[in-house]
Amino acid sequence: MPGSSDRRRFGAFAVALFLGVSGLIVGLTDWDQRLSSRVLDLLPASDDSLERRFMIGVIQDEQADLMRFVITNLAIDRRDDATDLLREMLRDSRTFEPTLLSDQQVIERAAGFLFKHRMTLLFPTWLARHQAEWRTMTSDLPFHEWLAVRTVEELDQFLTSPDGFFFSELIDQDPLLLIPQLRDGAIGDAGTGNRSTVLTARLRHSAFDPVTQANVLETLTALEAGLIREFPGARILATGPVLFARHSRAAIRAEVGRINIASILLVIVVVVVSLRNPLGLIGLVPVVACGLTGGLIGSLLYFGQVHVMMLVLGAFLSGITVDYGFHTFLSRPGEERSRLWKPLSAAAGSTAVGFIVLMFGSLPVVRQLGFFVGVGALCALFAALSLKPVVPPRLTAVRPVFTRPFFRGWIRPWTVTILLILLAGMTTGIFRIVWHDDIRELDMPSPELSAVDCRIREIAGDSGDRTAYLTTGPNFLVAIDRQRGFQETRSDPNAGSIHSLATVLPTIGELHATRDFLGEGSKLWLDGLRRELDRAGYDPFAFGPFFETWAGLEADACQAASIEEQLRELSDLLIGPVAFLLIEANGIHAVGTLAPSEPTATSPGPDPSFHTIAASQLENLNHVFSRYRSEVWRFVLYGLLAVTVAIGVIYRPLPGLRILLVPTAAVFSAFGLLGWTLPGLNLFHLLAGLLGFCLSLDYSLFAWESRRRGESPPASVRVSALTTLAAFGVLATSRLPAVASLGITVALIVLVALVLIEVLGATRPTNPDHGNSE
Amino acid sequence: MGRVCAGLLLTPLMASATQSLDSSDLPGEWKTLVENLRERIPLRAIFLETRKLPFRKDPIVLTGILRLDAERGLSLCHPDAEGSPITVIDSNGMAMRSNQSDWQALPDRRSIRSVHTAIAALLVLDLRLLSEDFELIGELDRDNWQIQLSPKPGADTGRLRGLSIAGTPERVNRLGIDLGGNRSIVIKISSEESVPGFGPEEYARFFR
Numbered sequence: 001m002p003g004s005s006d007r008r009r010f011g012a013f014a015v016a017l018f019l020g021v022s023g024l025i026v027g028l029t030d031w032d033q034r035l036s037s038r039v040l041d042l043l044p045a046s047d048d049s050l051e052r053r054f055m056i057g058v059i060q061d062e063q064a065d066l067m068r069f070v071i072t073n074l075a076i077d078r079r080d081d082a083t084d085l086l087r088e089m090l091r092d093s094r095t096f097e098p099t100l101l102s103d104q105q106v107i108e109r110a111a112g113f114l115f116k117h118r119m120t121l122l123f124p125t126w127l128a129r130h131q132a133e134w135r136t137m138t139s140d141l142p143f144h145e146w147l148a149v150r151t152v153e154e155l156d157q158f159l160t161s162p163d164g165f166f167f168s169e170l171i172d173q174d175p176l177l178l179i180p181q182l183r184d185g186a187i188g189d190a191g192t193g194n195r196s197t198v199l200t201a202r203l204r205h206s207a208f209d210p211v212t213q214a215n216v217l218e219t220l221t222a223l224e225a226g227l228i229r230e231f232p233g234a235r236i237l238a239t240g241p242v243l244f245a246r247h248s249r250a251a252i253r254a255e256v257g258r259i260n261i262a263s264i265l266l267v268i269v270v271v272v273v274s275l276r277n278p279l280g281l282i283g284l285v286p287v288v289a290c291g292l293t294g295g296l297i298g299s300l301l302y303f304g305q306v307h308v309m310m311l312v313l314g315a316f317l318s319g320i321t322v323d324y325g326f327h328t329f330l331s332r333p334g335e336e337r338s339r340l341w342k343p344l345s346a347a348a349g350s351t352a353v354g355f356i357v358l359m360f361g362s363l364p365v366v367r368q369l370g371f372f373v374g375v376g377a378l379c380a381l382f383a384a385l386s387l388k389p390v391v392p393p394r395l396t397a398v399r400p401v402f403t404r405p406f407f408r409g410w411i412r413p414w415t416v417t418i419l420l421i422l423l424a425g426m427t428t429g430i431f432r433i434v435w436h437d438d439i440r441e442l443d444m445p446s447p448e449l450s451a452v453d454c455r456i457r458e459i460a461g462d463s464g465d466r467t468a469y470l471t472t473g474p475n476f477l478v479a480i481d482r483q484r485g486f487q488e489t490r491s492d493p494n495a496g497s498i499h500s501l502a503t504v505l506p507t508i509g510e511l512h513a514t515r516d517f518l519g520e521g522s523k524l525w526l527d528g529l530r531r532e533l534d535r536a537g538y539d540p541f542a543f544g545p546f547f548e549t550w551a552g553l554e555a556d557a558c559q560a561a562s563i564e565e566q567l568r569e570l571s572d573l574l575i576g577p578v579a580f581l582l583i584e585a586n587g588i589h590a591v592g593t594l595a596p597s598e599p600t601a602t603s604p605g606p607d608p609s610f611h612t613i614a615a616s617q618l619e620n621l622n623h624v625f626s627r628y629r630s631e632v633w634r635f636v637l638y639g640l641l642a643v644t645v646a647i648g649v650i651y652r653p654l655p656g657l658r659i660l661l662v663p664t665a666a667v668f669s670a671f672g673l674l675g676w677t678l679p680g681l682n683l684f685h686l687l688a689g690l691l692g693f694c695l696s697l698d699y700s701l702f703a704w705e706s707r708r709r710g711e712s713p714p715a716s717v718r719v720s721a722l723t724t725l726a727a728f729g730v731l732a733t734s735r736l737p738a739v740a741s742l743g744i745t746v747a748l749i750v751l752v753a754l755v756l757i758e759v760l761g762a763t764r765p766t767n768p769d770h771g772n773s774e
Numbered sequence: 775m776g777r778v779c780a781g782l783l784l785t786p787l788m789a790s791a792t793q794s795l796d797s798s799d800l801p802g803e804w805k806t807l808v809e810n811l812r813e814r815i816p817l818r819a820i821f822l823e824t825r826k827l828p829f830r831k832d833p834i835v836l837t838g839i840l841r842l843d844a845e846r847g848l849s850l851c852h853p854d855a856e857g858s859p860i861t862v863i864d865s866n867g868m869a870m871r872s873n874q875s876d877w878q879a880l881p882d883r884r885s886i887r888s889v890h891t892a893i894a895a896l897l898v899l900d901l902r903l904l905s906e907d908f909e910l911i912g913e914l915d916r917d918n919w920q921i922q923l924s925p926k927p928g929a930d931t932g933r934l935r936g937l938s939i940a941g942t943p944e945r946v947n948r949l950g951i952d953l954g955g956n957r958s959i960v961i962k963i964s965s966e967e968s969v970p971g972f973g974p975e976e977y978a979r980f981f982r
Contacts, residue, residue: 080930159827160834162861162870163850168827168957169933531956542829 011386018383022293025300034300036307044362064202066576067096067216067240068103071227074234082231087199089226095212095219096201101575103198109573110581115170115179119549120557122178124506124514131513148528151176152536153682173545175533181504200576201608207242210249216242233657237452247449251755252736256312259734265316266726267322274719278395284325285348285393290383291321295376299368310368312739314682316691316746317373319727321380323698323720324348328384329396330716339714341385344704345699346650347750348381353646354694358687361635363628366687373691398715405712405761423752427668429675435629436680468580470590471502471612476567477560479591479611481507486610490595501581505567511558518553526550551595594673629683636690651704659704661698662756663749670748684741691742692749695724699750703757712761721754795912795921797905803914806964808899814945815898816843819966821850828956840963843972846981848897862982863890869982877982880962888932896923896939896949907931918942 069090071082083102091098101109114121130147139146155175158164167180174180182437205212224236272278295317299306322345331340351373358370471486473479483502490498506514526547530540571582580592593612606612648656667689674681703713728750731743818841825834838852857872858972867876868890888907895903901910901921907930908923920940938950939961940979949961972980 157856159825159830160836160855162850162859165825165827165866165957165959168825169953169955171827172829537831539829539831 011388012390014386015290015383018290018379019286019293022290022297024294025297029300031602034305035311038307041305041307042363042365044307045366064241064771065205065207067201067203067238067242069199069201069223070237071231072235072237074231078231080235082227083199086236087189087229089223090199090201093219093223093704095204095215099205101200102755103200103576103578106200106574106576106578110570110578111179111182113570113573114182115174116117118174118178119553120563121506121566121570122181122504123176123634124510124558125504126176126178126181127514127517128506128510139676142200142524144522145528147525148532151529152532155538156536170604171716172542173549175529175543175546178504187221195306202243204573207240208245210246212240213246213249224723239449239452243449252312255734255736255739256315259730259739260315262730262733263318263727266730267318267723270719270723270726274393274398274402274715274722275397277395278394280329280391283329283387283395285692286387287325287328287380287383288318288321291317291324291376291380292311294379295374296374298375298379299372302371303364303368306368306372307365309365309738310372312736313365313369313687313742314372314376315739316728316731316742317376317380319724319746320373320377320691320695320698321384322723322727323695323716324377324380325385326716326720326723327698327702327714328388329386329391329393330398330714330719340388341706342650343698343701344381344384346647347694347701348377350643350646351377351694353642354690357642358632358635358690360638361628361631363632366628366632366635366683371497371685398719398758402715402718406718406758416759419755423665423669425672426670426676427672429672429677432677433671433675434680467595467614469593469595469606469612469614470580470583471593471610472588472590473590473611475564476571476584476589476591477506477508477511477564479589480505481509483591483593486606486612487595489595489607489610490593498593498595502591502593505582505591506558506563508560511560513561514558518558522550539563627688632683632686636686639690640693643694646696647701655704660697661699662700662753662760663693665756666696666749666753667693669752670745671746674745682738682741684738685745688742688745692746692753696753697748699753699757703761707761713757713770717757721750722755723753724750792911792913794795795901795905795910797901797910800901804912807914807919808901810943811941811946811965812844814968816841816967816971817966817968818842818972819963822964823850824960824962826956826958826960840892840961841972841976841980842897843977843981844898846977847894850978851980860980862980863894864982865894888930889934889953892923892931892934892937893949896937897946899939899946904937908937919950 069086071079071086074082130150131143133150134143134146137146141149151376154177155171158177158180159171164180167177170179171177203212203216207213220236220238226238227234268281271281271284271473275281295314296306296311299310324347327344327347328340353374355370355377356374359367359374361367361370391680469486471479471483473482480502483500484507487498487500487502530547533540533543567582568584571579571584574581574583583590583592606614644656644660647659650656670692671681671685671689674685699713699717702717706713725747728743728747731739732747734740734743780792793801795801799943800808818839821838821840823836823838824875825836836852837854838850841849841851843849847862850861852859852861859870861868861870862877871877881929892904892908904910904923907926909926911922911924912922919942923937923939925934925936934951935954936952937952938948938952939946940948940956945963945966947966949959949963951959951961953959980981
């Protein structure tokens with residue numbers, strides 16, 4: 001007995017030391033540095049996808065630090081004054097930079113720049129459009145004569161249009177209508193926009209800084225109070241990445257707390273219900289704690305910094321480790337070597353191997369999760385085996401109902417047949433599975449913030465029935481060229497108009513054509529234009545400013561390099577939502593297009609040769625994640641292969657295959673059911689599949705050990721499966737879509753595995769009452 | 775007593791002369807006139823719009839049908855122009871559409887919006903709103919009346935240099951908008967017809 005006492009002391013000391021050191025490290029860790037919550041950290045730093053580079057560029061360009069404001073609940077004639085007051089208050093606040101612009105001012109600045117450079121930035125496309133029109137005409141007139149007539153015709157038509165009068169002050173400088181045409185699709189907009197009252201302000205510090213996030217909320221409260229004093233009843237609507245980032249951070253923390261507390265409480269309930277003495281729970285706590293702290297510290301040491309989503313998704317490690325505690329403490333004293341060590345080591349070892357294989361992938365959060373679970377499982381195994389001698393068997397005695405198969409006496413040939421048919425039917429759903437990833441599944445949705453954002457967009461004139469596209473290139477001129485190709489494929493007159501600056505900005509070909517025109521036909525055209533203006537009732541001398549500007553235009557002005565420089569300057573002027581029109585980010589030059597939405601969500605999208613992506617791809621990163629999902633698939637299969645080989649070696653091939661039958665059937669039927677019931681499965685369902693497989697393998701191993709002795713499955717399988725179901729059932733209710741995906745998948749797999757093990761245990765037990773420690 | 779009698783006799787003569795109007799304290803005959811004219815809304819009428827531009831030798835003339843509703847604003851339809859464009863000036867600013875297309879908002883520049891707001895207020899004779907930014911000078915006799923509006927010093931009226939409105943005791947028949955730099959619009963209104971209200975289809979087509 002002295003040896004047993006020494007073992008007890010050593011086990012307790014080892015676990016206490018481990019937990020003490022771990023607790024110290026956890027307590028001393030600077031979590032602000034070691035824990036990332038940045039979306040971009042979910043993708044590998046080496047990822048060279050367009051979407052990631054673009055997102056980084058946008059953040060570096062501080063577009064993420066912008067906020068938009070609009071005042072509502074106020075009569076229209078008072079909104080300008082209220083907006084002026086808001087502008088002053090924003091300037092005076094220490095949260096925002098003093099330079100403020102309304103959406104309309106941004107557009108007017110850009111329009112002013114385009115006006116200044118209209119002959120180099122807008123004229124080439126105007127000329128190309130008219131050259132194309134002339135080619136389709138049957139006119140006998142030479143181009144320069146026809147162009148003079150056509151220019152005046154268009155001017156006549158414009159001036160008799162209802163809104164022509166309001167542009168009339170520009171006409172003496174711009175009879176070609178280069179600026180008024182912008183409203184027809186370049187930076188004009190459909191809808192009932194009221195952009196003057198939408199203000200854009202830039203934060204002084206990063207939107208992702210928690211201090212800034214708190215300051216923004218305080219400032220918003222002060223702004224609203226100040227506004228209401230002058231304009232009772234008025235309300236400020238505000239939107240911006242900072243609000244979404246703050247909400248996401250707070251909501252994820254609250255959600256992690258909620259699901260962890262609910263999981264722990266439910267696990268405690270299951271333990272209290274299943275054990276005769278609830279104090280038996282005390283032995284389980286150090287096992288779970290060792291698993292979690294060991295996994296966390298191991299991950300921090302290995303990776304240096306981990307993503308908060310690893311912790312959120314890794315919460316299920318407690319569901320695995322508590323099982324090891326049950327198996328250990330519920331096993332019969334004296335039979336540990338044959339009935340505990342082998343299946344437990346096989347279960348923990350295979351789980352560790354299966355998850356550590358994920359480390360060889362490239363998606364950071366999956367690599368971290370694999371390492372966290374793998375190391376955590378081994379630490380929990382160490383704690384469970386160390387504490388086995390410490391926890392007295394009387395503390396962990398289970399109630400009789402858990403010592404017998406749940407279905408004993410219920411199993412008949414027809415019930416088994418129905419079960420098999422049901423499982424087969426479920427499994428056919430595998431062929432219906434559609435994979436779709438969305439990075440927003442790792443985020444907490446905020447309907448309130450989204451509604452405000454939507455309302456501000458409406459006020460600014462954005463309508464929701466259009467899709468935003470970005471066409472990219474190594475420089476702006478190439479991007480514009482590609483956009484024209486894309487636009488041709490989408491120019492369905494019945495579908496609605498397309499809005500893009502690329503419709504008026506020049507391509508390289510148009511610049512060449514303009515240089516040729518300036519060298520040859522322009523003088524003839526200008527003489528003809530003067531004549532035509534006079535003939536049509538205009539005073540040609542009133543257009544002196546236009547002819548003077550033209551006289552100063554030289555062919556060299558249309559060189560590609562100088563046009564590219566002007567486009568860069570224009571891009572710098574576009575901030576806020578309109579930045580999308582022409583944006584340079586991280587070496588990528590892009591031009592935006594607003595086009596009528598595709599008729600169906602499954603439309604194939606733009607041809608790759610146009611280098612055009614829907615802006616929604618930047619929001620959900622579906623394409624990027626799809627690529628990584630196939631990689632995760634590969635590593636999940638490697639993990640399963642490693643587990644299969646390990647079981648085959650430990651238990652010999654044929655028994656090994658029998659052991660693997662239960663988890664395999666559980667995974668297939670659970671995924672089949674998901675295929676029937678869910679519109680799309682994602683990366684997290686896949687990870688959950690691996691986890692569910694490892695958990696059900698654990699149960700299958702212990703059931704096999706009992707079965708080959710002619711006994712029913714041990715009580716630890718039932719209690720473990722029930723605690724796992726409870727824990728993952730809670731995860732399935734999470735508002736974080738990724739966590740809910742994980743929870744529902746694992747819960748389904750474990751449920752099917754438990755039913756199969758119980759049915760198998762109830763059908764051929766030769767010594768049914770020996771399956772427990774009683 | 776003699777002075778009082780003389781004052782009473784002169785009152786009608788003074789009312790027919792040019793006078794500054796205080797919207798918060800309109801003379802009785804102006805108050806009656808404004809109330810009578812407002813009662814005629816909603817209304818439908820034919821308009822003739824004359825646009826003068828500095829670079830045109832002759833003004834541009836447009837005709838169409840005008841609809842005015844106290845809630846939904848002013849709608850101008852140009853049935854003879856290409857695409858039969860319709861222009862609306864309402865509480866959301868100015869918008870237009872052709873061939874039953876979607877409404878397209880016109881540039882939401884503050885300077886232009888002040889013109890829209892003034893025109894909409896002028897047509898419903900909202901003198902209280904107009905007097906915030908304009909001096910109102912009225913002239914009224916038995917058969918005709920007119921109001922000249924000029925921006926108050928320091929008022930932000932954008933491009934507007936002046937407005938005018940004129941009519942008879944029964945109707946408004948002329949609007950003038952002066953945008954400076956030899957640019958102006960005169961809208962003559964005829965065949966005015968007061969209606970109890972527009973039908974749903976007419977609202978849907980001509981207003982937003």
